[in-house]
Amino acid sequence: MGILITDTTLRDAHQSLIATRMRTRDMLPIAAELDRVGFFSLEVWGGATFDACIRFLNEDPWERLRSLREKVKNTRLQMLLRGQNLVGYRHYADDVLKEFIRLSVKNGIDVFRIFDALNDIRNMELAIKVAKEHRAHVQGSICYTTSPVHTTDKFVAMAVELERLGCDSICIKDMAGLISPAAAAELVKAIKSKVNAPLNLHSHCSCGMAPLSYYAASLAGADILDTAFSAFGWGTSQPPTESMVAAFKDTPYDTGLDLELLYEIGEYFAAVSGKYRMLFTAETTRPNVNVLLHQIPGGMLSNLVSQLREQNALDKFSQVLEEVPRVRADLGYPPLVTPTSQVVGIQAVLNILAGARYKQVTQEVKNYLLGQYGRPPGEINEEVRKQVTGEERPIDVRPADRIKPELPALREEGHKLGIIHRDEDLVTYALYPQVAVKFLRGELKEEAMPSLPETTAKSTAVPDLPLELSVDVDGEVFNVKIASVLGKTIEVEKAKKPKQLPPGAVTSPMQGMVLAVKVKVGDKVKAGDALITIEAMKMQNQVTAPHSGTVKEILTFQGEVVNSGDVLMVVEQNG
């Protein structure tokens, strides 16, 4: 039997390389051709695509799925489902999960690749069961990682358990591209000796080993491999479809796919990648063996770069990468995949930006330490737990067991807001209550396609024009003297002292959106009390009172986008 191929160009590939920004209009013209290839499946949905559609592209993800389904008549459409987290970043109630899966099938999904970030099967069981009830193909996934607590035996035991639960195939999900050829061969052999279901290896070229690991896995008995068309392959994405198919040609592993047709489709995607070329960065396109240390998956890596850029802290990138494994060890070595990659990654960012570890902590890290993501693979650093959660004890049941049905109240709210026009809208609202309201009301716009910077042609027309500017960066005013327009010498000097902050000012520690203002003018607060919740980098961050006192003035509102250093409120100190 030859190797089967799942093509990920329309999901994981652009998620990993260009922060999930490919538009549906760039997918549809090639969909019928993709259908002709004979792939085992096309991964087109789930993961971050749902969020990115709404947040950045002003696209309805359900509509994307339906229009792809119309054009792809024969090939299975596959999605990535984060177990009880669905396509979000927290655990949802069981009723939301059931409705999400029902509608996913109804709109065109055939294959659910289901995983849990902690490999806690309790968080996958219901999704597996419900997807099976809808007669979908269920691929149970093992999040592959390396750590002192992860062993081949444990991975095999998990594969056996997933097959026992009825999974139709098993996936080794190597989301960060860590698996070496030898490790892949060993793990594939070990799983195949205990499991009958077809075995899929999903990896990324992040450190450059994936094509070798695919070959080793194939020799060891893997059945399915994930690839992406070359223009959206390599780097933090999958190995190229065309190259892998060519590599196996005329061997017992021959995929049987038509290289000429693949070449034609490849040319189409090469043209599409040209439109997005400003989003491809060196960090995501170049192999980097450092990934073996920090373990950040492709999707998260491109996100981290763009988020650090937003916070004006791209120069801290390598420091953050070094902090990631330390935070991960503190949290009991979770595999780094959404949402744990965000939880760990953002905490690492905060530890570096704040200049002190766990001084600023996201709500998600707190929840994680309280067991609300499930059972960590290893031991938690007790000192960190005490520092963050105090006396509160972690739960030991399946996190969703503590979540009451969510749909009835949301349905009522949604109808009051006038945003529910079909069943799918309710699920969108349940998944992303903040951004969905604006999206469903039609108040969002597609973000602009990033364009190339102005050509230097214009600049050369006015050579050596001296230019002086005054630039305000977070309250500090810099005098910028541009000695040459071509940018050979740029002098920057700090001009004035930072703007005076009013006494008792509470400033935003980061750029983000205000989700909630938890106090009102006149309230008495104690040092450490939560004042405002800011969503940044998809995580919720509490801004706390720096001192005890009385809220004198509130200078922000729910929904406002604030910058690092902005004054959010004034808390007058007691006495």
Ligand code: MN
């Ligand atoms: Mn992946």
